[in-house]
Amino acid sequence: MTLAQHSGSLKKGNIVYLTDFEGADALSGWSGGAVLEAGCASAQAAALETKANASGAVISKQLPAENLRGCRIQGSAMVRAEQVCPKPNPWNGIKFMLVIESPTGKSYPQASLETGTFDGRRAGFAAPIPSDATRITLVLGLEQVTGKVWFDDLKFAVAKEPITARPNPVAGPVFTGHSVPRLRGAMVSPGIDADSLRVLGQDWKANLIRFQLIRFGRAGQPATPVLYDGWLEGELMKLDALLPACEEYGLLVVVDLHSPPGGKATVSGYIGSDTGLFSDRQAQEKFVEVWRRIAARYKGAKPIWGYDQANEPVEQESEEGCDDWQALAERAARAIRAIDPERAIIVEPSQWGSPEGLAGLVPIPVSNVVYSVHMYLPHAFTHQGVHDSGPAYRYPGLIEGKQWDKAQLEQALQPAIDFQNRYHVHIYIGEFSAIRWAPDHSACRYLSDLIDIFEAQGWDWSYHAFREWSGWSVEHGSDRQDTLPANSPTDRERLLCDWFARNQGPRR
Numbered sequence: 001m002t003l004a005q006h007s008g009s010l011k012k013g014n015i016v017y018l019t020d021f022e023g024a025d026a027l028s029g030w031s032g033g034a035v036l037e038a039g040c041a042s043a044q045a046a047a048l049e050t051k052a053n054a055s056g057a058v059i060s061k062q063l064p065a066e067n068l069r070g071c072r073i074q075g076s077a078m079v080r081a082e083q084v085c086p087k088p089n090p091w092n093g094i095k096f097m098l099v100i101e102s103p104t105g106k107s108y109p110q111a112s113l114e115t116g117t118f119d120g121r122r123a124g125f126a127a128p129i130p131s132d133a134t135r136i137t138l139v140l141g142l143e144q145v146t147g148k149v150w151f152d153d154l155k156f157a158v159a160k161e162p163i164t165a166r167p168n169p170v171a172g173p174v175f176t177g178h179s180v181p182r183l184r185g186a187m188v189s190p191g192i193d194a195d196s197l198r199v200l201g202q203d204w205k206a207n208l209i210r211f212q213l214i215r216f217g218r219a220g221q222p223a224t225p226v227l228y229d230g231w232l233e234g235e236l237m238k239l240d241a242l243l244p245a246c247e248e249y250g251l252l253v254v255v256d257l258h259s260p261p262g263g264k265a266t267v268s269g270y271i272g273s274d275t276g277l278f279s280d281r282q283a284q285e286k287f288v289e290v291w292r293r294i295a296a297r298y299k300g301a302k303p304i305w306g307y308d309q310a311n312e313p314v315e316q317e318s319e320e321g322c323d324d325w326q327a328l329a330e331r332a333a334r335a336i337r338a339i340d341p342e343r344a345i346i347v348e349p350s351q352w353g354s355p356e357g358l359a360g361l362v363p364i365p366v367s368n369v370v371y372s373v374h375m376y377l378p379h380a381f382t383h384q385g386v387h388d389s390g391p392a393y394r395y396p397g398l399i400e401g402k403q404w405d406k407a408q409l410e411q412a413l414q415p416a417i418d419f420q421n422r423y424h425v426h427i428y429i430g431e432f433s434a435i436r437w438a439p440d441h442s443a444c445r446y447l448s449d450l451i452d453i454f455e456a457q458g459w460d461w462s463y464h465a466f467r468e469w470s471g472w473s474v475e476h477g478s479d480r481q482d483t484l485p486a487n488s489p490t491d492r493e494r495l496l497c498d499w500f501a502r503n504q505g506p507r508r
Helices: 196-203 226-247 281-298 325-337 355-359 404-413 415-425 439-457 491-501
Strands: 017-018 035-038 045-048 055-064 072-084 095-100 105-107 117-127 134-141 148-162 184-188 208-212 253-255 304-308 344-347 367-375 398-400 402-404 427-432 460-466
Touching: 017 055, 045 055, 045 134, 055 095, 095 117, 105 304, 117 148, 134 148, 184 196, 184 491, 196 226, 208 226, 226 253, 226 281, 253 427, 281 304, 281 325, 304 460, 325 344, 325 460, 355 367, 355 415, 367 415, 402 404, 404 415, 404 439, 415 439, 427 439, 439 460, 439 491
Parallel strands: 184 208, 184 460, 208 253, 253 304, 304 344, 344 367, 367 427, 427 460
Antiparallel strands: 017 148, 035 045, 045 148, 055 134, 072 117, 072 148, 095 105, 095 134, 398 402
8 A cells, every 4th residue: 555755746647546455454544444355456455335224335545635736636446346226316326536625615526437236347537636725535435325345456646747837828909709898698508499599689688698519318328429420410400590590689609519429428318528528539539520510510600609619528537548628628629720710719627617627727729719617606505406405505605614705706716817817818607507596585696796706807608597497597486396487577587687788789
């Protein structure tokens, strides 16, 4: 068992932690209950078991946060399972996970593992370590499931060194891709119709939509290239049919590749940027090809403002031989630029497009790039009751032990402010929202404070979402049980419309 110690900067390939669970003291330094049994890759493995009425069984160990700040590390292990029951939630089940703590909160990167019974198989994931990380906990075991699991040949190594050489800002005016003071609008589903676009653009005065190219499928089922191409063509045809209405009602369009190649459906059926794009080189080649196809299709299309390369990319399943997001985003951007020299290319950071993800990104050396983040912090407030039941949080207020108010929201967005100022680039908030049933109409106060911050920084923004799911709808009231639009405008609708009324129509 080795906990690597390094003097000076860590380099790519350096071992951070390594154990094969051999020897009588193989579990020394681990907290929690596990036993040593016959291994799936060597003589011994750490075994954990839960039975009926047990919430789970885990062991944990601290990794040296101070040595890893700014790195991206890659974890791997051999895992065997026996009769692990289905997960009650997608994030439960077999846990091979890090809990990373920083002043802005916690993240939980982990390997994607199925349930049931299977022989020893390799599991892996990558995790960016924030530059201000204060604590890193490695967790192995079972959560909210019964069954038995074995872990063997556990390894963490540096996959990417901290960024030390940063490019100088590009001189001249900041590129925005438009000539109006601000783009303010909303994300829409691919099922939106022309009449809804009329309401958003003509009646509400929005001047931007973010159009999702979003795919659903059966859980665990990957799409072949032929199936993916067929799906994509169908979605682009929907967009084609709506572009005349967008132009008529003064709406610019972000083409949002919500479902890149290589993904597998989750339990809910959604296929995103977190499953397969960084573990399959063929998927990455297809990703670049897809952007060539989209750029060729929309070159010269007047309503198109920008190409959002991948919605909330997540590099957790990164594999050797695959590009990281920085390299893949650059390759795709160069492919677009070879066809369309002017259209805005929109790049979100890993992980999940969060503001803090910008700490692990530098501007790509391609012209006319806009950088985008999504804002749902604190998640316990914005998503309360979406996936599970928990405490009811008000804003402003104490949320998971921290006082959240406008100043704290600005602090959470500070990485985007710093990125903008350091590199002289434009920021676009592609998504932000709060669930409509947040207590005491506090969703409106949260949205109002966020928009004030966006406006003060000169950022374009699109609300999540317009006529997609009722939980995010500003046309629905705060009563969760009432799934019909309100009879009169809600406070959240009035807030958005007040800002939209300040828009100017798009001019390219």
